[in-house]
Amino acid sequence: MVGIKDIAKKAGVSPSTVSNVLNGRKNVGEETRQKVEQICREMDYHPNMSGKALKTGDTHTIMFNFSDFDREFYLKIIRGISDYAYAKDYDLIICTNKSCEKYMNKTFTSGCIMLDVRCSDSMLLKKAAEKYPIIAMDRRLEVPYIKSLVVNNYTPERELMEGLIERGYRRFAYLGGIESEDNSERMKAFQDVLAQHQLPVRRENYYTGDYREKSGYQAAKLLMLTENLPDVLVCANDNMAIGAMKAFKENGVRVPEDIGICGFDNTEMAKVMGLTTVDIPNYERGYLAAQYLIENIDGAEDYETFRITAKVKWRSSTR
Amino acid sequence: MVGIKDIAKKAGVSPSTVSNVLNGRKNVGEETRQKVEQICREMDYHPNMSGKALKTGDTHTIMFNFSDFDREFYLKIIRGISDYAYAKDYDLIICTNKSCEKYMNKTFTSGCIMLDVRCSDSMLLKKAAEKYPIIAMDRRLEVPYIKSLVVNNYTPERELMEGLIERGYRRFAYLGGIESEDNSERMKAFQDVLAQHQLPVRRENYYTGDYREKSGYQAAKLLMLTENLPDVLVCANDNMAIGAMKAFKENGVRVPEDIGICGFDNTEMAKVMGLTTVDIPNYERGYLAAQYLIENIDGAEDYETFRITAKVKWRSSTR
């Protein structure tokens, strides 16, 4: 492995001069600089990151942690993160391992973007106490050294509900997902709008799934057993809505003629299936997360929760 | 940051003893071992990876490089890779940057799995010459120090074609993708089977897309301008097939009654849309890639090309 010393020897200068050239410092003569750069190219020199990190204490690497592989939108978030990170010359480590704690250490990564529900709040708080910079996505933690980036679910879900009522829908059913702040916000918007319009929902018209397609399929099967179908099924995400659409189709229940249906996320599948839903700008939130993280790594001390807006996409699954 | 020295001081032993404990060597008294381990826990010690890597020259990190964010199956490959890597206590870096060359260096990563078409063969050959271990996915490079992992496209595409003919299809159209070995294999199977059955395909029934949904949509639009629709449109991947299905639906051309359609990849969307396609076991090939890579890092010298089998999924888009 060719190192800084080999370059120095070949160029007939000292290692520190080579280092100065490589780091673009100006205390180097033009002639020397040219020569050193030339030799680096010739010898195909690449700096040893470990040596550099060990000395500077800065790895120039950020980590993104996630775990739910079923949801395609992670790819878009990753693209947003990597675009920003590479533009700032940071490296990106993607960790899909619950035991990511050991990497959350300044000697290994400069900071992380956390989107894995399996990592506990208390662990994040401990790391934050060590001044390790963290951006929490889809989880609100209002403490120093952690900035939260959450989606505003409530406003668009309200907008969606108001739109449904405008379109004449009156008898609503709801299919919720796994307990989380996102889930609660979506359901609260559902309930608030109905209450405001004095439209009661019977207990039996609440269903609960796990955000996966299958659970939507099953919920729709159950729903079809009731005597009067509701006008519309509001789902806490697209995957479940799509499962429900499949069940309806298999049983000759037409969408949107017999029942309307809508989701949340605006997945690729929703686009193809014509599902009315709420678009979350995933690329953008990945990009923003990386930006906030690197700004905090660079010394900005911004720990205010940032709420991203999302907006309704009306499609053919509602009339 | 608490280091090995801090532990040593607190435990009243030398740094080397702490190192020996941490690395599970047996030249340490039981009492000492217990004490050191206890203190490590108390002080929440995590080893500094840079120091370790610098000394040992082994980062215990592998890299996965990819770039096409449109195709959901990357998530499955990542899951396969990460499952194997973490089981073997390797870390995983995911690089989405064309300029990944600087990370392909033993001082930074122990090896890489390359699935980015933008990285040139010649660059890979150069790295291989430096004995940097590489697993090339979807690209065949039969040279020492690079092992290729490719999908056998030919056999399942033939099987698909034979099945279509059995089902009574006679007049074929083909929609190809971006020039690559995968693409050529799929098309060759298409042509070979037709030739064998003496079924000619007119030049105008060959279309070319870019593997994206939109290009399938556009190709189908063109296809619908021809006087007699073919019986079936064979697409080089699912995304394009789905675009075509959308175009047909919008124009009142029924699938499979008026035209059959099939793809390649078995994406989530294909499942929902009932698209006949070829299933590529993505989780498994990610897992295998990681396994071969780590085995080669550990000294196995296996550079034989491995061909993964894929199999046909018959669904409702063909009769």
Place this chain on the structure above:
DNA sequence: TTGTAAGCGTTATCAA
């Protein structure tokens, strides 16, 4: 403008 030398956290060698 360039060079010398110390030190980052770890491991490995060798001596005690």
Place this chain on the structure above:
DNA sequence: TTGATAACGCTTACAA
């Protein structure tokens, strides 16, 4: 069974 010491590749005062 333990400890002292050198070394990995790099950066950075500080000296020349």
